[in-house]
Amino acid sequence: MSQVESKTVNSDAVSYELIRTLSANKIAALWMQNPPVNALSKSVRVGLIEHLNAAIADDSVEMIVISSKQNLFSGGADISEFSGGDLEPNLPAVLDVIENSPKPVVAVLNGPAFGGGLEVALSCHYRVTFASNKVGLPEVNLGILPGGGGTQRLPRLAGVQQALDMIVSGRPVAAKTLPSVFDVVVDSPETLLSSALAFCEKVIADGSKVRKTCDVQIDVSTAPKELFAQYRQGLATKARGFFAPERCIQAVEASVALPFAQGLVREGELFMECMRSKEARAQQHFFFAERAASHVKDFDKETPVRDIKQVGIIGAGTMGGGIAMNFANAGIPVIMLELKQEALDKGLALIRKNYENSAKKGKLTAEQVEDRMALLTGSTEYAALSNVDLVIEAVFEKMSVKQEVFKALDAVCKPGAILASNTSTLDIDEIGEATKRPEDVIGLHFFSPANVMKLLEVVKTSKTSPEVIKTTMKMAKKINKVAVLVGVCFGFVGNRMIEGYGREANRMMLEGATPEHVDKVIYDFGLPMGPFTMGDMAGQDIGAFVRESRREFIKHDPSYCILADKLVEQGRVGLKVGKGVYLYEEGSRKPIPDPSVLELAKQVAADLGVAQRDISDQEIIERIIFPMINEGALILEEGIAAKSSDIDVIYVYGYGFPVYRGGPMQYADEIGLKTVYDAMCKYRDELGEHGKNWFEPAPLLKQLAEQGKRFADL
Numbered sequence: 001m002s003q004v005e006s007k008t009v010n011s012d013a014v015s016y017e018l019i020r021t022l023s024a025n026k027i028a029a030l031w032m033q034n035p036p037v038n039a040l041s042k043s044v045r046v047g048l049i050e051h052l053n054a055a056i057a058d059d060s061v062e063m064i065v066i067s068s069k070q071n072l073f074s075g076g077a078d079i080s081e082f083s084g085g086d087l088e089p090n091l092p093a094v095l096d097v098i099e100n101s102p103k104p105v106v107a108v109l110n111g112p113a114f115g116g117g118l119e120v121a122l123s124c125h126y127r128v129t130f131a132s133n134k135v136g137l138p139e140v141n142l143g144i145l146p147g148g149g150g151t152q153r154l155p156r157l158a159g160v161q162q163a164l165d166m167i168v169s170g171r172p173v174a175a176k177t178l179p180s181v182f183d184v185v186v187d188s189p190e191t192l193l194s195s196a197l198a199f200c201e202k203v204i205a206d207g208s209k210v211r212k213t214c215d216v217q218i219d220v221s222t223a224p225k226e227l228f229a230q231y232r233q234g235l236a237t238k239a240r241g242f243f244a245p246e247r248c249i250q251a252v253e254a255s256v257a258l259p260f261a262q263g264l265v266r267e268g269e270l271f272m273e274c275m276r277s278k279e280a281r282a283q284q285h286f287f288f289a290e291r292a293a294s295h296v297k298d299f300d301k302e303t304p305v306r307d308i309k310q311v312g313i314i315g316a317g318t319m320g321g322g323i324a325m326n327f328a329n330a331g332i333p334v335i336m337l338e339l340k341q342e343a344l345d346k347g348l349a350l351i352r353k354n355y356e357n358s359a360k361k362g363k364l365t366a367e368q369v370e371d372r373m374a375l376l377t378g379s380t381e382y383a384a385l386s387n388v389d390l391v392i393e394a395v396f397e398k399m400s401v402k403q404e405v406f407k408a409l410d411a412v413c414k415p416g417a418i419l420a421s422n423t424s425t426l427d428i429d430e431i432g433e434a435t436k437r438p439e440d441v442i443g444l445h446f447f448s449p450a451n452v453m454k455l456l457e458v459v460k461t462s463k464t465s466p467e468v469i470k471t472t473m474k475m476a477k478k479i480n481k482v483a484v485l486v487g488v489c490f491g492f493v494g495n496r497m498i499e500g501y502g503r504e505a506n507r508m509m510l511e512g513a514t515p516e517h518v519d520k521v522i523y524d525f526g527l528p529m530g531p532f533t534m535g536d537m538a539g540q541d542i543g544a545f546v547r548e549s550r551r552e553f554i555k556h557d558p559s560y561c562i563l564a565d566k567l568v569e570q571g572r573v574g575l576k577v578g579k580g581v582y583l584y585e586e587g588s589r590k591p592i593p594d595p596s597v598l599e600l601a602k603q604v605a606a607d608l609g610v611a612q613r614d615i616s617d618q619e620i621i622e623r624i625i626f627p628m629i630n631e632g633a634l635i636l637e638e639g640i641a642a643k644s645s646d647i648d649v650i651y652v653y654g655y656g657f658p659v660y661r662g663g664p665m666q667y668a669d670e671i672g673l674k675t676v677y678d679a680m681c682k683y684r685d686e687l688g689e690h691g692k693n694w695f696e697p698a699p700l701l702k703q704l705a706e707q708g709k710r711f712a713d714l
């Protein structure tokens with residue numbers, strides 16, 4: 001089909017090859033090679049321009065191919081360049097040379113093309129790829145929009161509706177769903193290059209026409225005003241609080257309303273608006289935070305990793321069942337242990353029901369359901385666990401019960417087996433003391449529903465070995481969780497920080513705020529729901545149970561969640577019984593405010609001598625969110641979390657903290673630690689006993705605020 005004639009230039013990031021086709025046409029191939037993801041770093045941009053100019057200048061070259069010899073065509077912009085520096089030539093300059101080349105340029109997508117990578121392809125005159133290849137413009141996930149003409153070229157090639165979907169959602173799609181973007185879509189990647197060269201021959205035979213995307217006219221009848229209005233409406237809930245999605249829509253609108261050159265200018269303006277937004281800073285912070293979570297000092301490259309081929313789970317209740325599904329989904333066999341056969345059968349039946357529900361929604365095939373169920377077996381005998389590599393205990397939250405379980409595990413499990421607890425609050429060091437191998441004991445704190453929630457707090461004790469930490473953190477990736485390493489304390493990071501959240505919500509109700517006001521302010525702040533709705537959903541009795549276990553730490557405050565305690569006394573434990581802080585109609589999850597609860601608050605406030613007053617939105621946010629941040633500062637001081645970004649990952653993945661705020665610690669950094677510190681001092685001084693009890697600023701917060709520093713500077 002072809003032969004390589006000679007290699008004229010070979011830079012590090014882009015190599016240049018002259019290929020003579022069967023019909024003796026000469027094609028210049030530019031191969032991007034910038035591992036690991038072929039990011040469009042400066043070296044790639046320089047290489048592309050140099051080689052494009054060389055190919056254009058070489059009279060013997062008839063056509064130009066841009067492709068890659070890596071697994072990806074290109075993963076897009078080099079994110080490390082976001083912080084600035086000498087970035088010339090920028091991507092638009094490269095795309096300009098491509099689009100204005102007098103010789104036809106064809107992009108041959110040998111692998112995924114994302115962001116700037118797809119924009120390179122869109123600026124070429126022709127595109128060739130294989131059917132299942134993935135392409136997308138994921139910039140919106142970093143709080144920005146495609147700034148290399150993607151918002152102007154994609155609508156011209158894919159149509160306005162599909163371009164909107166791709167740009168606003170950021171989701172990649174298969175190339176075969178974009179027939180108007182690609183000139184050739186082959187079935188398999190193996191035939192890609194030969195088909196691409198055959199396509200080149202055809203273009204040359206047809207007169208080597210240059211076909212610029214910018215010259216494509218959008219049929220305005222395909223993009224009436226209503227299309228955008230409907231799109232905005234459909235997005236209202238999903239995109240609430242985010243800055244970039246609306247700018248993405250405006251950029252695509254510009255592609256319809258303006259000539260190409262002006263559309264590009266508008267795209268540039270909107271791109272810069274996004275770049276300067278606090279939401280983009282937060283989302284980019286979070287992007288790095290998530291990746292940084294796996295970099296811990298507790299192990300290194302040399303630390304060995306144990307094989308996890310089979311897992312045991314103790315307790316087939318709410319958590320045990322969900323945890324088991326994670327392993328079955330990853331193809332890892334699980335043995336579940338229960339006290340009684342009946343509980344075991346019930347647990348396994350619930351798992352089956354969950355899988356069958358997924359199958360009904362089309363997420364699994366019937367065969368996959370059976371394959372996964374086949375990986376789950378049960379037993380009521382500890383001896384069944386003699387060969388497992390990891391056990392996760394998820395029994396009742398009681399130290400004596402847990403210690404008994406660990407003693408039994410110590411007796412039957414093979415040497416080297418990792419013994420983990422899913423406890424939410426108990427001291428895992430103490431649990432480990434029940435065994436003769438505390439170095440193999442660790443906390444694996446899953447969040448409910450455990451088969452859905454991405455977060456896993458990996459809790460090291462003072463004795464856990466580096467090998468066990470490394471093994472469990474690697475295992476988390478296999479079961480599709482985001483692991484964050486934390487230390488032992490009451491509630492670890494997530495639940496310890498949430499304590500103030502429920503406490504202040506309750507206290508403000510005592511001081512005269514309505515639950516629906518508090519919930520609305522917190523929902524509008526960006527959390528999935530407010531504290532009262534959350535308490536009712538989780539069950540007010542769960543909170544009461546945790547409070548009981550910590551009575552000695554809260555007994556100095558007679559007002560501590562007193563309203564919640566009184567509601568539980570009345571049997572108002574939440575959604576599951578149709579009444580909690582709110583009332584619920586049968587079969588509905590919609591909270592209905594109940595005036596009798598406000599009456600109760602008034603009466604209890606009078607008994608405790610707490611004055612009722614109007615409470616502002618700002619006070620609600622400060623009193624609910626700032627104590628969380630303050631607790632986060634204590635957690636950092638104590639070394640329970642290694643870095644503030646770890647706390648942010650926990651809060652976004654475990655508690656639905658809005659990613660456009662980057663997590664509580666990034667939010668604090670954004671508004672300034674002095675703001676948080678000053679407000680803590682104000683409430684400490686103005687809220688009487690309550691303020692003295694709960695609003696003392698953490699020393700670290702004080703220190704950083706005084707130095708004008710951020711948590712991220714630590």
Ligand code: NAD
Binds near residue numbers: 343424
């Ligand atoms: P659950 O009551 O639904 O399930 C506990 C199960 O353990 C029951 O099926 C029970 O029969 C079984 N069990 C009790 N003692 C046992 C023993 N000695 N041997 C074998 N099985 C035994 O409780 P859950 O909500 O799944 O909670 C389990 C653990 O997970 C607790 O430590 C809890 O704090 C923790 N946790 C719960 C959540 C949550 O939201 N529910 C979240 C994170 C962690």
